[in-house]
Amino acid sequence: MDDFIEIQLGSSFLINAGICGLIKLLEFSKAEEGMDYEINGQVMKLSKEFLMSRDISDLYVKAMVNNFKETTRFYDILQKRHIVESIYAGKEELSKDDIDNINKIFKEAVQMLEKNSFKSGYIILNEYYNISKITDEIIARLKKEKNLEKEIGAYLEICNILDKPEVQEVLIFKELMYSKMNMFLGDTSFFLSANLKKDIRECYKKDFVQPLLDEVAGTKKKTKRCIECSNLAYNTKSISFMIDSTDDVSRKKSHYWNLKPDAFVCPVCAFLYTLVPLGFQFLGSDAIFINNNSSINAMCRIMRTYESKDDENLQSTNKSKFYRIFTDQKIDMLENKIYNIQVIIKSKNKEHFEINVISKDTIKKIVDCKKHLKHLERKYIKQNDSFISVYDEVIDNIFFKRSQYQLMHELFLYELKNNGNTNYIKDILMIEITFRGGVSMNSIKKNVDISWRAGIAMRNKLTETVQEKDIDNSLRSLVYKLSNALSVGNCEQYLDSIIRVYSGKGIPIPYIFKECYESEEMFKAIGQGFILGLKYNDYESNNKINIGGE
Incomplete structure (x- = not known):
């Protein structure tokens, strides 16, 4: 037992995400399960020998870069080197499109290379790895050179430098610091302004790895309590470096920790925190x-x-x-x-x-x-100058335990105003009925289907002498009346309109409308189903989803 440190899943999602990140680091390092670490249920045991014998700082940087490399702008721009080479190779004369494509790639490269985070990376590479810096002069050649052949030469020279493993590690890590890691970490180690031009591995080792190793190997009496795992430790660290967890402890202000100023964690938990982006x-x-x-x-x-x-x-x-x-x-x-x-x-x-x-x-x-959620994934409506995802609105209603009827009403009016397809709203109706649940759920779903088909039949009857392009306009008045009555829960007004339209056509009123008196929920479902049937289109139009008879 003394050969391992024990880590348990906790109530904090940050620690649990850190555990997931640790496992990714271990897998990247080719650590052997059963020897270097063990997992049993909610408990993980990590070998002290593994921590002592491996360069954890180097593994941290390499694991971060390996995990996120292909999502970075650096990787994307470096991959475009092959595009430049393929365009330029074997061509005596380049077309205007060729030149425009090459210049676009050069512009993207310059924008990346001139970032302050990269400039600090060049200094690190020069001072700690003895790699020639990408100087302002080299970038200027790519930026200002008028001779395309010389410009391509400068670009390829830069790419040769960027292609070195050490360069990729430092610069990709620098990009990750401000694209992903700073969503969780900040104001510590390699993020500190005083450390931006210092070796990343050494900064991380000093602030997180060495305290961890001292904790693992130490024999002094442990007197400080960790707020995360509740274990005693030799030293603890303020969690103020965690974004959205706490402000500076010296200000005695905290968001995540309920305004407690004593938010300190042991070296093991602090180490796990740094792995949260990987988790x-x-x-x-x-x-x-x-x-x-x-x-x-x-x-x-x-x-x-x-x-x-x-x-x-x-x-x-x-x-x-x-x-x-x-x-x-x-x-x-x-x-x-x-x-x-x-x-x-x-x-x-x-x-x-x-x-x-x-x-x-x-x-x-x-x-x-x-099935119903799948139909909504690509459905958007335009609101002012932005697009709203119907899927997102439905999901938010689910998790905030809100009814979908208000959303359905708003979407219905939106589509009515824009002559849009309302078929997808039936999916939202079925989702609403499912989440309402209850013993009558299946009965309500069955009645919705009956009323929906009744709506389709009435649509066909009312428009049998109307040209295709005028169908929706001919139904607009009836649809508005029914929709407004439904939105305010006025069953009598709704059914009065139903009676009038069926009587006007000399058609028997379907028995399904009697069920509207059973409950408010039944009325809303049947009423919405009939309206959606009236507006039903059996074709896909304007990139709207066709749900057919589902």
């Missing part, structure tokens, strides 16, 4: 972590499902990508004894974490609504 999964500029306390392996397995989905379905919002995991049949949450989990989202443009606690029942209902 989260990034989709675009946002990051997600699924905090599942059932076991370490289950938590990591869930997070791995995102790794193959980063470029999938690019038209979907990040939120739809985040929550699609709960409809993935490979996830065995429903079979395991998981009663509540946290979904933590950190957006680049938001100061705080977004935390949703999702019950097992909610997960099951999301799975049940998989």
